[in-house]
């Protein structure tokens with residue numbers, strides 16, 4: 001490890017200590033130490049070997065030992081532990097202009113703010129302005145800073161990307177010069193985060209399409225504009241690329257720009273193996289790179305390109321070179337779940353804890369959507385910051401739901417709410433005892449306050465899975481996309497335990513989470529673990545996340561039979577009873 005990296009880590013330690021509210025002298029020692037190491041004019045390694053680190057003024061015993069560990073082992077346990085002990089949301093807040101550790105601590109202490117998102121909400125509610133040392137002006141500046149940071153952030157969550165892409169796609173589709181159009185790239189492949197949005201259009205009038213595209217509402221700036229290509233920055237700071245091709249080229253361009261790059265590489269190799277050439281302009285009867293239309297193998301659709309390469313059609317979500325070629329060659333691609341297969345959801349919140357809609361509003365909305373059931377799994381007692389329910393309130397809620405269901409039945413409706421809880425997994429037990437859990441239709445168990453220790457978290461989750469009243473684990477890794485990493489956990493071990501105990505695993509399709517990750521579902525499926533796609537809804541509009549979740553489930557190769565909440569009500573009730581021995 002070179003001295004620059006060592007210095008960087010020392011600075012980071014100083015900042016983390018500051019965020020923890022440690023004594024300023026300790027913090028300063030690390031910053032000083034970093035400066036000294038950076039300014040060395042002999043090799044750090046030599047100093048350590050000759051045990052002369054201690055001779056440097058300003059490098060005390062503790063620093064000496066840490067620098068030695070870093071340089072000799074390439075790691076520092078103290079640093080790893082420290083990093084794990086500070087919420088990454090607090091660290092992320094450092095990136096906002098005008099926010100230093102002191103202010104972040106004040107925000108955290110007084111308003112419970114521990115992420116950029118919560119800070120934004122607090123600013124919008126006017127709560128930050130009321131704090132000592134902040135004021136109206138600071139609050140406005142922070143909001144600007146947050147917007148700015150978002151504008152230039154590297155990737156965007158799927159929900160945000162879809163929200164800006166779909167209206168543009170609709171407008172393109174309605175344009176009279178557009179023959180065919182589609183999104184492409186990671187968005188069409190339904191990745192959980194998107195780098196830039198790709199649009200593809202076929203037309204005989206590319207210039208008209210380009211002009212129309214760069215004049216779309218919500219475009220902040222135009223970064224490039226050519227005869228058949230344009231790039232723009234959309235609201236929210238997302239970049240979007242448009243390409244206009246001829247209609248003969250369209251299927252080839254669509255396949256190419258949908259990617260993934262890894263998938264394309266294998267496609268191209270298959271073409272070469274058959275004496276052909278594949279690129280964004282076509283599949284050509286040629287051994288050389290070409291775009292000569294006379295040599296093109298006519299394919300009207302992507303489907304025909306796959307056929308020409310002796311493959312079954314691979315849905316865009318599967319194009320990640322995750323085994324799709326092997327399956328497509330053998331005609332063994334699974335028939336993927338469709339989002340309209342989903343009949344309800346088993347993890348949701350209402351005003352009884354931290355949700356925004358009442359039981360009545362929730363039931364009315366979900367019934368209107370054509371769903372059959374919706375489990376109300378408000379937080380348990382330990383989640384006091386989310387207004388978790390104690391036993392008494394859970395039992396009151398059960399009564400309220402039973403009553404509401406009776407009313408639904410009297411009105412001749414088939415839709416039902418299910419009773420439930422998102423019970424916290426505590427250090428050595430669940431937040432509720434089995435008696436109460438046994439009274440609930442649906443029990444989701446979630447780890448909201450994880451340890452900094454993989455074995456410990458793994459043990460807690462396995463213990464939850466072993467409880468026969470727990471139907472499913474909630475958001476297994478606790479990650480928040482683009483904001484917070486997963487807590488340390490042995491996912492395979494937890495999946496194994498779920499397989500053994502008949503516990504389902506949630507694909508939490510709240511777009512911040514998408515947890516369990518689609519890549520891990522390959523293992524879960526191989527173990528026969530069933531999936532529940534849950535929006536973790538906190539307001540009625542969150543039911544829309546089911547569509548996002550189904551897309552991500554398709555990336556995981558999940559079929560209707562793999563997903564519990566595709567079952568109609570009566571079958572679901574039987575499944576819910578199974579683990580309990582019913």
Ligand code: DGT
Pocket residue numbers: 184185186187191193194195196197198256257258259260261262264265
């Ligand atoms: P993103 O934007 O980072 O979320 O991911 P993509 O997959 O949308 O990547 P992007 O926008 O850079 O390119 C769109 C597609 O174009 C990509 O999925 C595959 C294709 N593509 C781009 N560059 C290359 C390349 O160098 N080789 C190959 N084979 N394909 C490429």
Ligand code: CA
Pocket residue numbers: 184185186187195196197198
């Ligand atoms: Ca892209």
Ligand code: CA
Pocket residue numbers: 185196197198241
């Ligand atoms: Ca792109």
Ligand code: ZN
Pocket residue numbers: 422446448474475
């Ligand atoms: Zn939760």
